[in-house]
Amino acid sequence: MKAQIGAWEKDRQQLHAILPLETPLLLEFHPTHICNFRCNYCIQSSERAFAGGKPFKREHMNWDLFKLLVQQLSDFPGEIKMVSCAGMGEPLTHPRIADMVRLFKESGKVKKVQIITNASLLTRELSHQLIDAGLDQLKVSLQGVSTEMYQIIAKSPVPWETIYGNIQYFSQIKGASKLSVKIGDTALRNGEDEIFHQLFDDVCDAVGIEHIYNMWNVNGVNVEDKLKDSQQTVWGLEPREILFCRQRFTTFDILPDGTFCLGGCHRRFGFEHNIREVPVAEQWNSAGANQVRRDMLVNGRKADPLCRICEGGSQNWHPEDLLEGHEEEILARMRAKELISD
Ligand code: SF4
Ligand code: SF4
DSSP states (O other): OOOEEOSSOOOOOOHHHHOSOSSOSEEEEOSBSOOSOOOTTSGGGOSSOEETTEEOOOOBOOHHHHHHHHHHHTTSSSOEEEEEEOTTSOGGGSTTHHHHHHHHHHTSSEEEEEEEEOSTTOOHHHHHHHHHHTOOEEEEEESOSSHHHIIIIIOOOOOHHHHHHHHHHHHHHOTTOEEEEEEEGGGOOTTHHHHHHHHHTTTOSEEEEEOOOOOGGGGTOOOGGGOOOOOOOTTSSOOOOOSSOSHHHHEEEEOTTOBEEESSSOOOOSOOOBTTTSOHHHHHTSHHHHHHHHHHHHHOGGGSHHHHHOSHHHHSOOGGGOOTTOHHHHHHHHHHTTSOOO
16 A cells, blocks of 8 residues: 555636535544643643633533434435534543444435544444444544654653554554545654655655644634644645635534534634524524525635634635635525525
8 A cells, every 4th residue: 555645635626617505425424522631732631722612521422412413414405515523532441432334324314434434442342343334534643753742732641553553453454444644744754754765655644744823813723823824735735815705505513412503613703503492404594504605705814803813714625625606606506505695
C-alpha cells in the first residue's frame, strides 16, 4: 500500500450546482463529549468552551436517543453521503461505538460511516468490532510521533508504541475499510515530517500533515498562541478569503444530548431544537435554517459576527465548494421552491 497524500475526501461535486439540498451531505455526529486527552489546541483543554450555545458538558449520548436519531434519518428523501463520528470528544470512549456504526450502516440512509479518533483506545478487539460493524473509514489524528510529544500536546502518558501498534493492527485486518492518518503541523518537530511518512506511507490509504487553525473562538476558546503560521490549508492549498461559507448548506451536527446544530460549527441561530422535540429533517428543511442560508448568500460571511472571526472559511476552502458568482442562481432556486420569500 502506498498512501495518497491528503486525508480528506477528494470525490467532490460542484456544490453550487446542487444547492439547495433536501438531504444534507454530511452529519457530524458527536457520540460523546468525553475525551481521554487534553490537546493544547482543542476545546477539550478549556473549561470556558461552549457547544450548541451551552457551556461544554462532558457526557455520552444515550442509546435510546441514538436509536431515535437513526430512525429520524429515514425522513430525508435521499442518502446522507457521510456520517462522521467525531465532534468534540473521543468516539472510542463511547461503550457502544461499534453498535452505533452498525445501526447507521443498517439504516440504509447513510452511504459512508467514518470515525475520527486519537487511536489510543483502539484495542485489537475493538478494531475487529468496528470492521465487522461495516466501518467505511477510520481517520486517525496524531498528536506527535513520540511519547514525549503526547505528554506535551495531549497531556497523556500513553506510550507512542501503543498508538502505533494499534494503527498497525487495524491496517493488517481492515479489509475494505479505509485507513488514513493525519497530524497537525504543531505536533511535528524539525525532521519529523520524514519520520511520519516513513512510519505511515505503507500502512495507510491516505496520510496528511495539516495546518491547525483557529476556529474555536466561535465556541469561546482562542488558541492562537498555540498555532504555527498558516502556510497551507488541509487540502494543501494556499489559504484565501472566501465570501460564503459552505457549511450551513451541507452539514449538520448532532450533539450527545440531542441538540441539532446547523453548519458543523456547533452554533445556535435561534430556530434549533433538541431532536426529541423536532425531528432532524424538519429542522434541516425549516424556515429558520433556510433563512440562515439566505443570509449567508445575501450578506456574505463577514456580515455574521462569528463567521467574521472564524478561520474555517479561509483555511478549509476547496475549489469545488466555492459559491462566489453563483449566489443569485442558488437564491433563485430557493425562491422557486418557496424556501425563502425574498
Ligand atoms: S484527542 Fe481530539 S478531541 Fe481529544 S483533546 Fe485531542 S484534539 Fe481534542
Ligand atoms: S465561517 Fe466558521 S463559524 Fe461561519 S459557518 Fe463557516 S465554519 Fe461556521
